Amino acid sequence: MLDTVDIQRQLTERFGENTLIPQITADGTPTFWVGRDRVLDVLKYLRQDSAPAYRMLYDLTAIDERPRQFRNGQPASDFTVVYHLLSLSPVAEIRIKVALSESDLHTPSATGIWPNANWYEREVWDMFGVTFDGHPNLRRILMPPTWKGHPLRKDHAARATEFEPLHLDPKRQDIEEDALQFKPEDWGMQRESEDNEFMFLNMGPNHPSVHGVFRIALQLDGEEIVGAVPDIGYHHRGAEKMAERQSWHTYIPYTDRIDYLGGVMNELPYVMNVEKVLGIEVPERVKVARVMLSEFFRITSHLMFFGTYVQDIGAMSPIFWMFSDRQKAYDVIEAITGFRMHPAFFRIGGLSMDLPKGWDRLVKEFLDWFPPRLAEYKKAMARNSMLVERSKHIGAYSQDEAIDWGITGPGLRATGFDFDLRRDRPYSGYENFEFEVPTGANGDCLDRLDVRIEEMFQSCRIIEQCMKNMPEGPYKANHPLATPPTKERTMHDIETLIAHFLTVSWGPVVPAMESSTMIEATKGLNSYYSISDKNTMSYRTRIRTPSFAHLQQIPLISQGGLVADLVAIIGSIDFVMADVDR
Incomplete structure (x- = not known):
């Protein structure tokens, strides 16, 4: 640092x-x-x-x-x-x-x-x-245009029961519908040029090609995109506000549901951040197990991207094959953690439980199964002439543009920028693993696809090293503030039992501090910025997600393209709306 x-x-x-x-x-x-x-x-x-x-x-x-x-x-x-x-x-x-x-x-x-x-x-x-x-268009972005108040202020209500019951009478419904009308003039757009009239098209928020509740208002000259206005907030659930009323421990399951395809990858920066503040050093077995499970979720997330992207281009069968492979990976994840998509398996100070007997056999079976199939997918689909034609030189941006817009992860590496936080500032023991960092050259849709395919191969390499070199030892740090604490002495005396009960139900009292921890998540750099006011819950939790930054540059890379190109561009970004709206 x-x-x-x-x-x-x-x-x-x-x-x-x-x-x-x-x-x-x-x-x-x-x-x-x-x-x-x-x-x-x-x-x-x-x-x-x-x-x-x-x-x-x-x-x-x-x-x-x-x-x-x-x-x-x-x-x-x-x-x-x-x-x-x-x-x-x-x-x-x-x-x-x-x-x-x-x-x-x-x-x-x-x-x-x-x-x-x-x-x-x-x-x-x-x-x-x-x-x-001096902001060009300062208006609401996550809340509805008619919302009253500012939700992350401390005096704003945090629960639905604190509001008056909702009554959507015809008058209010008309007001809400009128507020959602897209008015081009509000965004600096003209309705017509000297020789023709533009058409404005709502793409989403309920359309398969926008990958969730996401709307783009398009200004079109025929099929050509003249302007675009991304509109988010339809999936906003107030995850940062929720952190202010959950203990440091009980907030962990909420993190899983940010990038809901990332699973434990969401938990990692959160628990590492709290551990940093509390001075907890987790055992080596915990570090390696966290890396292994994180890479499993990188594979499942990238498989979802690969299948849906090929589907957006026009092929139907591949997504079913890739869903089958995802299920194979989820079978391993479920056997180890007890859950599939949202395991809440990481804890402050370690894991919720040790790796079960036979975990290595399941991992080996997956590694024997998956890489040959991925190689076949790459050959048969990623090099399909129609997919290449629909992807190459589409939605391209340069390295400088990517950095200016806050693009990280595969989207940045697709431009040829050789940066991966796992290698360049290792965490959780990533410095002990051998893997390569795939990069592209053009920063277009095809490069973003190819980088993610190669990353899956590299994830398999990392998982294999975890399997062959998993350390022995405890699955939780022997630290008084690890949550939940060790149970060996809970039945020894009443004081220890009470302390255990309070630590489980309330979590640790975190000293007054500010701290953030960043990781290389499935879609780019993800971090938790936590502020404690010497309490059992967070005073302020900021979740920086890659998807929020990545969607903002859609107008830049879509202008001058066709509507069909925009479908490919949206798919190639690989975002999750819960990761955008939080």
Whole structure:
């Protein structure tokens, strides 16, 4: 991780000592408070001129600080805007914070520095009510246009029972339907040009090709796409709000349902983040088992992508074959964890239980079965002349465009950018495994497909190494704050029994802190940014998901293409709407 002193020295030399207020965080990420009058200057410098250059706006969120008690000497703030920047080479992170008072919730927009700031700022306005001056179209993005209030404020209701019963009378229904009408002028679109009239087409939110409840309003000149407006929020369930009323332990099952095809991959950054703060070092057996199961879910997720993408292009049979292979993988996952898609198997400090007897035999049977079939799929389908024609040079973007829009994972590697967090900043013991990082060249639909196919082969390599080198030892850390705790002494005395009961039901009391942990998930970089106020539950949990960033650049790569091309583009992005809306 980058030395905080070094980047602080650079910023101080450029902007002066009075510009920055450093903050110590549990994860060691350099964190600085900057006044809103200088924040854009600091962000521009960090993006272009600092060493390293933080070229990617990785995340942008906010915190309602008003009822928070333990702020560890931080500047006075009612609401805080947090910019999370990322350098990919070398891998380095930095946070910039801006303090705002409740009576003046304004700060300048960063859309002139990073195009992907658009959606992030809209989300912060939607959830917290912070106005970004200069934003091109600051409006709700996750909540309905008619929603009252800002849901991630601490004074906003958290449960349905706290609201008045819903009455959808004809008048209100008309109001809601009118609010959902797409008005091109609101998005800077013209209804006609000098020589023709444009057609506007709603693609979704209920259409198989949009892969979930997702809408794109298209501006068409015949079959050609002139403009596009992605519309999300139909799947929003308030996962970040839920974290504020669940214990650190009981929130784990909620994480499974973010990227609901990623399974334990969602749990990993969350539990690793809490373990980092609590100082829990998990046993080697836990690390290897986590890697093995994460790679199983990478395979099942990529198989879903492969099958549905080929189906979007026009072939029907492959998706049934790939679903059969996914079931083979889920059989192994279920035998080990007890569940298939949402196992909630990882725990703070380890696993929910040890690997069962015979797990290695099941893994070996899958490894004998799957790679030959994947090789056949690649030959028969990924090189099908129609699929290649529909995919090559379609939906292409460059490396610089990918970084500007916050694209990570296979979507970034498809441009030829050789970056994989598992190798470049290893976690959970990934440094002990041999695997290659597949890359593309053109950043188009075909490259995004090929990269994911090759990643499945590499996942099989990693799983085989896990199977052959699984360490002996405990499946849980012997730490007083591991959850659930060990049970050996629970029947020895009443104090130990009570402590066990409280740790299971309430979870550990996490010290006042801020920390985030990032992993290479199935679709790109995923992280949990957690804030504790010295309690048994989170004060603020921010979930940074890759799918949210990836959908935002659809207008860029679809303009000038055909509607049929957009179907291929959407499929090649490989997103999950729960991963977008949370």
